[in-house]
Amino acid sequence: xxxxxxxxxxxxxxxxxxxxxxxxxxxxxxxxxxxxxxxxxxxxxxxxxxxxxxxxxxxxxxxxxxxxxxxxxxxxxxxxxxxxxxxxxxxxxxxxxxxxxxxxxxxxxxxxxxxxxxxxxxxxxxxxxxxxxxxxxxxxxxxxxxxxxxxxxxxxxxxxxxxxxxxxxxxxxxxxxxxxxxxxxxxxxxxxxxxxxxxxxxxxxxxxxxxxxxxxxxxxxxxxxxxxxxxxxxxxxxxxxxxxxxxxxxxxxxxxxxxxxxxxxxxxxxxxxxxxxxxxxxxxxxxxxxxxxxxxxxxxxxxxxxxxxxxxxxxxxxxxxx
Ligand SMILES: C[C@@](CO)(OP(=O)(O)O)[C@H](O)COP(=O)(O)OP(=O)(O)OC[C@H]1O[C@@H](n2ccc(N)nc2=O)[C@H](O)[C@@H]1O
Ligand SMILES: Nc1ncnc2c1ncn2[C@@H]1O[C@H](COP(=O)(O)OP(=O)(O)O)[C@@H](O)[C@H]1O
Numbered sequence: 001x002x003x004x005x006x007x008x009x010x011x012x013x014x015x016x017x018x019x020x021x022x023x024x025x026x027x028x029x030x031x032x033x034x035x036x037x038x039x040x041x042x043x044x045x046x047x048x049x050x051x052x053x054x055x056x057x058x059x060x061x062x063x064x065x066x067x068x069x070x071x072x073x074x075x076x077x078x079x080x081x082x083x084x085x086x087x088x089x090x091x092x093x094x095x096x097x098x099x100x101x102x103x104x105x106x107x108x109x110x111x112x113x114x115x116x117x118x119x120x121x122x123x124x125x126x127x128x129x130x131x132x133x134x135x136x137x138x139x140x141x142x143x144x145x146x147x148x149x150x151x152x153x154x155x156x157x158x159x160x161x162x163x164x165x166x167x168x169x170x171x172x173x174x175x176x177x178x179x180x181x182x183x184x185x186x187x188x189x190x191x192x193x194x195x196x197x198x199x200x201x202x203x204x205x206x207x208x209x210x211x212x213x214x215x216x217x218x219x220x221x222x223x224x225x226x227x228x229x230x231x232x233x234x235x236x237x238x239x240x241x242x243x244x245x246x247x248x249x250x251x252x253x254x255x256x257x258x259x260x261x262x263x264x265x266x267x268x269x270x271x272x273x274x275x276x277x278x279x280x281x282x283x284x285x286x287x288x289x290x291x292x293x294x295x296x297x298x299x300x301x302x303x304x305x306x307x308x309x310x311x312x313x314x315x316x317x318x319x320x321x322x
Pocket of ligand 2: 058059066092097105109177180258
């Protein structure tokens with residue numbers, strides 16, 4: 001059973017103060033991108049985890065891996081144990097950079113939830129799966145749902161956003177990842193010492209720009225409160241962000257907690273040009289082109305394509321905005 005899962009960029013990320021539970025209240029607009037991970041699960045003699053691709057040497061293969069935690073969450077939901085569910089082999093094919101602010105671990109968690117519940121014929125509703133996803137991490141529900149969505153709460157409460165148009169992105173991967181909690185802490189520290197104003201405006205205008213399909217309009221509005229914290233921890237990101245715009249992108253921002261930088265481009269052709277120029281600028285490890293929005297976690301049919309006809313739910317649910 002194979003599932004493909006998208007990465008994400010936060011087109012807009014407004015971070016509120018820290019809550020009593022340690023999480024920050026967010027208002028964010030997620031967009032799922034065509035850069036994906038693939039999760040394959042099968043019944044096996046004994047449980048094992050295999051990782052290939054991006055960050056294969058650093059991704060944990062034990063119970064710290066979010067895909068394993070999906071087994072625990074499913075077992076808990078069924079009021080049983082992982083041992084009772086039986087051994088499984090989980091194989092991750094990673095295209096999403098590890099600790100890159102693009103929700104790679106969340107993608108694998110969402111993919112494992114969908115793949116295992118399909119393999120074990122658990123017949124879970126979309127709402128149940130999304131609720132279980134929220135237990136695995138704030139970004140995991142979005143990895144399941146995909147498309148474009150407004151996220152509130154700690155990012156797990158989602159409302160779909162209308163986007164009929166495709167946007168084209170160039171992604172600059174950094175040499176090393178950044179820890180998400182570390183970046184939130186750094187933002188708190190910066191706010192404590194200097195109270196920097198929120199870098200981002202209102203999410204409504206971002207949603208309108210997405211609905212318009214005009215990348216120039218969107219480029220004026222993309223923003224991320226975590227960017228100053230990521231740049232504070234990795235000052236070299238300033239150069240990367242500048243280089244993307246010099247290479248012809250309309251605008252750039254740090255994706256989520258970083259350090260991946262995402263550059264919005266005019267169209268597909270421009271994205272290829274920007275990626276070629278950025279590759280030559282020596283400001284990042286790797287450059288990728290991606291587009292969005294794309295659907296969330298989807299079962300891949302044996303012929304290799306994603307299941308178009310009968311996904312367990314409509315990956316592009318009715319639109320609530322704009
Ligand atoms: C920053 C964002 C933006 O979408 O993405 P990434 O950059 O990680 O991809 C997310 O908020 C990351 O979500 P996710 O990676 O699922 O985080 P979680 O596992 O839920 O939380 C990890 C830690 O991040 C911090 N955290 C997370 C979410 C939130 N709303 N406030 C927080 O302060 C907390 O310190 C928490 O212990
Ligand atoms: N399946 C997984 N893929 C990548 N990282 C994972 C996975 N499971 C657990 N992790 C851990 O989660 C951390 C954050 O990874 P990731 O989700 O890729 O980053 P981000 O939160 O920045 O989007 C990594 O440093 C890694 O130790």
